[in-house]
Amino acid sequence: DQQVKQNSPSLSVQEGRISILNCDYTNSMFDYFLWYKKYPAEGPTFLISISSIKDKNEDGRFTVFLNKSAKHLSLHIVPSQPGDSAVYFCAAGYYSGYALNFGKGTSLLVTP
């Protein structure tokens, strides 16, 4: 039972433009959300997180937006760079918990 869904398996964006990666979740009790980036042959790398008490969190070029009523979050990358090409995983869980529930990932390709 997939509680975290990333419905776009892949996304291609031109360098310098905005990349928007989307994620939906089904469990309204989740209160902590994260994005991880994964390059081939490496483990996932933490990118940015947001708790359910916020609707936006920014870190440099990366911004995560949370819409609790829609059970939807998105990751914006502005401006996109070729080095951002990777698989991005959305994850959700409980701040007081331990297990993260991951989506299947979205493969982002940033072209020059």
Added chain:
Amino acid sequence: DTGVSQNPRHKITKRGQNVTFRCDPISEHNRLYWYRQTLGQGPEFLTYFQNEAQLEKSRLLSDRFSAERPKGSFSTLEIQRTEQGDSAMYLCASSWGAGQTEAFFGQGTRLTVV
């Protein structure tokens, strides 16, 4: 400290054999997690340790899977009587604190059962 370290990076084994993977977390991290990732899927949670205590193991995939974290330092994940369906990437992660914080992942051990 260079991060979470996992060994071996790759393991090929025959069906029915036992395998053991090792994870060395970031040294000051008290929490350690094991995940499994199969092709086209995101990581799937298996088990969790806080210090040396295994606080969640109900999501281990079967009784052939077991994990230990003696003395709250490194951890091992063992799979007994491997099956072809066990072929996957096994990821270890660690974090610090009492609440959920970002977990740092190792590079994983890729298991192939032939």
